[in-house]
Amino acid sequence: MERFRFYGSGLPGVKLDELRGKLIVVEGTDGVGRSTQVALLRQWLEQRGHAVFDTGLTRSALAGKGIKRAKEGNILNLLTFTLFYATDFADQLENQIIPALRAGFIVLTDRYIYSQIARAVVRGADEAWVRDIFGVAVVPTAIYYLKADLDHLIPRVAFTRGFDYWESGMDMRLGRDMFESFCRYQTRMLEIFDRMSSFYGFNEVDANGMVEEVFEKLQRRVRELLNHKNTAAAK
Amino acid sequence: MVKALPQLGAGRLIVVEGIDGSGKSTQLALLQRWLVNQGYPVRFSEWNSSALVKQITKRGKDRRILTATTFCLTHAADFADRTERDILPALRSGGMVLSDRYMYTAFARDVVRGVEPNYVRQLYRFAIKPTLAFYYRVPLEVALGRILGGRNALKYYEAGMDLGLSDDIEESFRLFQRRILQQYELLSKEFGLMVIDATLSIEEQQAQMRAIVKPKLEGVKRLSKHGKVSLLR
Numbered sequence: 226m227e228r229f230r231f232y233g234s235g236l237p238g239v240k241l242d243e244l245r246g247k248l249i250v251v252e253g254t255d256g257v258g259r260s261t262q263v264a265l266l267r268q269w270l271e272q273r274g275h276a277v278f279d280t281g282l283t284r285s286a287l288a289g290k291g292i293k294r295a296k297e298g299n300i301l302n303l304l305t306f307t308l309f310y311a312t313d314f315a316d317q318l319e320n321q322i323i324p325a326l327r328a329g330f331i332v333l334t335d336r337y338i339y340s341q342i343a344r345a346v347v348r349g350a351d352e353a354w355v356r357d358i359f360g361v362a363v364v365p366t367a368i369y370y371l372k373a374d375l376d377h378l379i380p381r382v383a384f385t386r387g388f389d390y391w392e393s394g395m396d397m398r399l400g401r402d403m404f405e406s407f408c409r410y411q412t413r414m415l416e417i418f419d420r421m422s423s424f425y426g427f428n429e430v431d432a433n434g435m436v437e438e439v440f441e442k443l444q445r446r447v448r449e450l451l452n453h454k455n456t457a458a459a460k
Numbered sequence: 461m462v463k464a465l466p467q468l469g470a471g472r473l474i475v476v477e478g479i480d481g482s483g484k485s486t487q488l489a490l491l492q493r494w495l496v497n498q499g500y501p502v503r504f505s506e507w508n509s510s511a512l513v514k515q516i517t518k519r520g521k522d523r524r525i526l527t528a529t530t531f532c533l534t535h536a537a538d539f540a541d542r543t544e545r546d547i548l549p550a551l552r553s554g555g556m557v558l559s560d561r562y563m564y565t566a567f568a569r570d571v572v573r574g575v576e577p578n579y580v581r582q583l584y585r586f587a588i589k590p591t592l593a594f595y596y597r598v599p600l601e602v603a604l605g606r607i608l609g610g611r612n613a614l615k616y617y618e619a620g621m622d623l624g625l626s627d628d629i630e631e632s633f634r635l636f637q638r639r640i641l642q643q644y645e646l647l648s649k650e651f652g653l654m655v656i657d658a659t660l661s662i663e664e665q666q667a668q669m670r671a672i673v674k675p676k677l678e679g680v681k682r683l684s685k686h687g688k689v690s691l692l693r
Contacts, residue, residue, distance in 0.1 A: 237574030308537035
C-alpha cells in the first residue's frame with residue numbers, strides 16, 4: 226500500500242501510516258460539472274463495493290456557516306478570506322477526511338486545496354504563502370482535473386444556475402457586467418489551474434464533451450488507479 | 461503579502477506580550493491614556509476580537525471542536541482581519557496602534573499545542589513588524605496568584621484543557637502557562653522583545669514603558685495639543 230504524506234508541515238498528532246483508504250480529488254473551475262461527475266463517480270464506486278465518503282468545500286461544522294454569512298455580505302478581505310478557507314479545510318481534513326481514510330474509505334472530494342489556492346492567488350495573494358498555509362494537507366492518491374475551455378464553460382453556467390457573484394469574480398471589478406467579469410475571471414483561473422496542474426501533478430481529464438463522455442473518461446482513469454493499486458497491494 | 465501594497469506611513473505600532481496575569485493589559489491601558497492625553501491618534505486592537513472571526517472561534521470553543529491546527533488558523537484569521545481592517549489603515553494614516561498581544565502570542569500558544577514553529581511563523585508572514593514589542597516577564601507563581609485569586613471560572617481552551625495535561629482545570633492552566641512562559645522566554649531572544657520586569661510596581665513599569673516609547677513618538681502628528689478629543693478604542 227502506498228503511504229500517505231503531507232504537502233508541508235502537516236497536522237500535529239496525525240499518524241499517516243494509520244491511513245488506509247484512498248483520497249480522490251475532483252478539481253476544476255466553476256461550471257465544469259464537478260459535482261455531477263462526483264455524484265456519478267460515487268454511485269459507480271459504491272456499485273463496485275467501495276465505501277465512499279464524499280465532501281466538498283465550505284461545509285465544515287466549524288467555519289462553513291461563518292464563510293457563508295461573510296460571503297453574503299461580501300466583507301472579506303484577502304488574507305482573512307484565505308485563512309477562513311484554510312480553517313474550514315483543516316477542520317474537514319481532521320474531522321472527516323482523515324477519520325474516513327483511517328477507516329479505509331475512498332474519500333471523494335469535490336475540490337481540495339487547489340481551488341482555494343487559485344481563488345487566493347487570482348486575487349493577488351502571495352502564492353508561496355498560500356501554499357505554505359495549505360501545507361497541512363494530505364497529498365491525494367489522485368487529482369482529476371476536469372479541464373474545459375471557457376467557450377464550453379460559459380453556456381453551462383449561463384443555462385443552468387446562472388452567473389454567481391463570486392464565480393464571476395465580481396469583487397475584483399474585472400468587467401462592466403457579470404458576463405464580462407465571468408469571462409475574464411475564469412480565464413485567469415484557468416491559467417492558474419494550468420500552472421498548478423504541472424506543479425501538483427494533476428491527472429487532466431478533457432471535460433469539453435457531454436456529461437456521459439466526460440464520465441467515461443474519468444471512470445477509465447479511476448478504474449486504472451484502483452486496479453493498479455490492488456495489484457500493487459497484492460504483491 | 462498582498463501585491464502592490466503602499467509603504468507604511470509614519471505610524472507606530474506598539475504591542476505588549478506576556479502570559480495571563482502579567483499585567484500587560486493594565487500597562488497598555490495606561491500608555492493609551494498617556495498618548496491620548498497628548499493628542500496622539502490612537503487605535504487599540506486586541507487579540508481574538510474581530511467580530512467577523514469571533515463567531516467561528518466561539519462556535520469552535522463552545523463545542524470544543526477546535527484542534528491545534530484550526531485553533532491556530534482561526535486566530536490567524538482574526539489577526540488578518542484586524543490587520544486589514546484596523547491596524548494597516550491606522551498605521552498608514554500615520555497614527556499609533558496599540559495591540560494587546562500580537563503574533564508572538566500565536567508563536568507561543570500554538571507551538572505549545574503542537575503546531576510546527578515554522579508553520580506558525582510562515583502563517584504570520586503578513587504581519588507588520590512592530591515599532592516596539594514589550595514582553596512583561598513575570599514568574600509563573602506571581603501570574604497564577606493574580607489570575608487564580610481574582611477570576612473564578614477558567615475557560616476550557618484558556619486553561620489548555622484541550623492538551624489533556626490534567627483533568628483538573630486549575631492544574632491544567634498551571635501546566636499550560638508554564639509551557640507558554642518557556643516559549644515566551646525563547647521568543648524574547650529570537651525577536652528581541654523589550655523585556656519589562658512585571659514584578660515591579662505598576663507605576664515603575666509604566667514609567668519605564670513611557671520612557672522607551674517617548675523617543676519613538678518623534679514625527680507622529682498629533683490631532684490636538686491637549687487631547688480632549690474622544691478617540692477610538
